[in-house]
Amino acid sequence: MDLLKNRIIQDGKVRDGRILKVDSFLNHQMDIVLLNEIGKEFKRRFEGEKVDKIVTIEASGIGIAAIASQYFNFVPVVFAKKAESLNIDNDLYKSSVHSYTKNKTYNVMVSKSFIKANERVIILDDFLASGCAACGLIDIVKQAGAEVVGVGIVIEKGFQGGREAINNLGVKVESLAIVDRMEEDRIYF
Amino acid sequence: MDLLKNRIIQDGKVRDGRILKVDSFLNHQMDIVLLNEIGKEFKRRFEGEKVDKIVTIEASGIGIAAIASQYFNFVPVVFAKKAESLNIDNDLYKSSVHSYTKNKTYNVMVSKSFIKANERVIILDDFLASGCAACGLIDIVKQAGAEVVGVGIVIEKGFQGGREAINNLGVKVESLAIVDRMEEDRIYF
Numbered sequence: 001m002d003l004l005k006n007r008i009i010q011d012g013k014v015r016d017g018r019i020l021k022v023d024s025f026l027n028h029q030m031d032i033v034l035l036n037e038i039g040k041e042f043k044r045r046f047e048g049e050k051v052d053k054i055v056t057i058e059a060s061g062i063g064i065a066a067i068a069s070q071y072f073n074f075v076p077v078v079f080a081k082k083a084e085s086l087n088i089d090n091d092l093y094k095s096s097v098h099s100y101t102k103n104k105t106y107n108v109m110v111s112k113s114f115i116k117a118n119e120r121v122i123i124l125d126d127f128l129a130s131g132c133a134a135c136g137l138i139d140i141v142k143q144a145g146a147e148v149v150g151v152g153i154v155i156e157k158g159f160q161g162g163r164e165a166i167n168n169l170g171v172k173v174e175s176l177a178i179v180d181r182m183e184e185d186r187i188y189f
Numbered sequence: 190m191d192l193l194k195n196r197i198i199q200d201g202k203v204r205d206g207r208i209l210k211v212d213s214f215l216n217h218q219m220d221i222v223l224l225n226e227i228g229k230e231f232k233r234r235f236e237g238e239k240v241d242k243i244v245t246i247e248a249s250g251i252g253i254a255a256i257a258s259q260y261f262n263f264v265p266v267v268f269a270k271k272a273e274s275l276n277i278d279n280d281l282y283k284s285s286v287h288s289y290t291k292n293k294t295y296n297v298m299v300s301k302s303f304i305k306a307n308e309r310v311i312i313l314d315d316f317l318a319s320g321c322a323a324c325g326l327i328d329i330v331k332q333a334g335a336e337v338v339g340v341g342i343v344i345e346k347g348f349q350g351g352r353e354a355i356n357n358l359g360v361k362v363e364s365l366a367i368v369d370r371m372e373e374d375r376i377y378f
Contacts, residue, residue, distance in 0.1 A: 029303040030251075030266045032258040059247035059268065062219075063255035069221040077219045079248065083291070102272070114218040 001041050001176040005189055007034060008155065014182045026154065027060035027126050032067065038176060039068035042124065042152045045174040049149050051075055052119040055141060057108055057133050058082055060126040064154060068124055078115065080108040080137060093143045095136035100129060108136045110144075117145035128153040128175060131162030138169050150174055157182075190230050190365040194378050196223060197344065203371045208290065209316075215343065216249035216315050221256065227365060228257035231313065231341045234363040238338050240264055241308040244330060246297055246322050247271055249315040253343060257313055267304065269297040269326060282332045284325035289318060297325045299333075306334035317342040317364060320351030327358050339363055346371075 013021040025031040051072050056065035057080040065077045083106065092109045099106065115121065123137045134151050141148050148171045156163065156175035163173050181188040202210040214220040240261050245254035246269040254266045272295065281298045288295065304310065312326045323340050330337050337360045345352065345364035352362050370377040 023300065024302065028267065028270065028300055030255060030258075030268070032255060032263045032266060035255065036259075036263075059251060059270070062248060062251040063266065063268075066219060066221060066224065066252035066255050069219075070225075074221045074225075077221060077252065078217065079219070079252075081217065081248070111212065111217055113213065 001038075003034070003037055004041075004154070004177045007031075008177060008179075008187060012187055014184055014187065017182060017184060020155065020157065020179060020182060020187070022155065026064075030063045032063075035064060035067040036070075038064060038154055039071045041176055042068050042122075042174070043071035045152065046072075046122060046150060049122075050120050051122050051149055053078060053115065053121045053146075054124055055080065055110070055115065055121050055137055056124045057137060061124055064126055065124045068152075072122070076114075078110060080110045080140065082106050082108060093140040095139040095143075097132045097136040098130075099132070108133070108140065110140050112144070115141060115144035115146050119144075119146040120149050121146050122149050123151045124153075125151075126154045128156040128162040128166075128173065129160040131160075131165035134162065134166055135169060138166065138171055152176075155179065190227070192223070192226055193230075193343070193366045196220075197366060197368075197376060201376055203373055203376065206371060206373060209344065209346065209368060209371060209376070211344065215253075219252045221252075224253060224256040225259075227253060227343055228260045230365055231257050231311075231363070232260035234341065234365075235261075235311060235339060238311075239309050240311050240338055242267060242304065242310050242335075243313055244269065244299070244304065244310050244326055245313045246326060250313055253315055254313045257341075261311070265303075267299060269299045269329065271295050271297060282329040284328040284332075286321045286325040287319075288321070297322070297329065299329050301333070304330060304333035304335050308333075308335040309338050310335050311338050312340045313342075314340075315343045317345040317351040317355075317362065318349040320349075320354035323351065323355055324358060327355065327360055341365075344368065
């Protein structure tokens with residue numbers, strides 16, 4: 001997706017040679033025009049697939065998934081939560097996920113009411129690195145007896161094994177931009 | 190907003206007489222058709238106001254704000270973050286907020302790059318109770334030298350003082366549904 005790659009080149013920043021900051025347009029400040037183009041492109045990548053639901057994970061996936069839903073017949077979006085709070089149902093699907101950027105392991109959780117057996121689910125997220133978050137979401141969808149149509153990723157870091165981890169679960173990955181290599185303020189696709 | 194009130198009556202659940210669960214359509218599973226109607230109504234409530242940016246807070250505000258932006262000329266959405274991570278800028282506006290549902294105090298943070306002096310900002314969130322989150326966001330917008338046009342809330346719990354707290358800061362509140370009183374499985378507007 002050239003529009004996205006050009007935006008990453010223009011506004012992305014590399015920190016410590018390993019962290020790609022795109023928080024000016026994707027995951028802190030969000031460019032809603034760009035998010036609409038991203039939603040259209042996800043629809044194109046999954047054209048012809050029946051989709052009942054989009055599942056994502058808080059926080060950065062939510063805006064992407066909400067906008068993308070508009071191109072998938074406005075199917076409901078469910079976002080997995082990362083910490084237990086008083087106003088979440090006790091009846092939960094859970095999976096354990098390690099975050100490299102936050103350097104901690106946590107449970108991701110979805111109320112059992114919101115993914116039903118045999119639903120066809122697309123998983124969307126902003127980043128794919130090691131694949132931990134996506135694999136946790138796949139685990140949850142499978143616990144529900146639902147089917148993962150595929151995983152849609154805005155930016156894949158192609159050198160951290162995430163795609164292989166997801167493919168090993170029998171799930172296909174569609175990434176809109178794949179970063180092969182990063183140097184200080186230089187990004188290779 | 191009758192569509193919203195009817196949906197709250199139909200699908201909302203009261204827990205322990207004080208927690209209103211609307212996670213089947215608003216803040217865990219999201220009904221994107223409803224979110225579009227909510228976005229249109231926020232636009233109507235702030236009709237005629239120049240708006241440069243929408244500010245919200247992770248996680249539940251993000252989908253609401255992303256969809257609403259489409260009715261405000263696709264202005265950028267900035268979501269305040271609740272915990273420090275490695276990929277957020279060090280140059281941050283911070284404010285301290287207490288969450289009653291999670292029963293803890295945390296910093297909310299916005300990178301200084303994403304709110305500029307003299308910008309006109311609308312703050313959107315899913316719930317207003319004590320007003321802590323909204324007041325924290327107002328504090329951050331004011332630290333940036335920007336102007337708060339108003340606070341837009343999907344569901345206000347009208348008996349927990351949040352509106353007064355915000356009005357005391359000189360900011361107006363537009364809530365799409367105001368709950369006056371709750372009993373087990375009965376909600377009064």
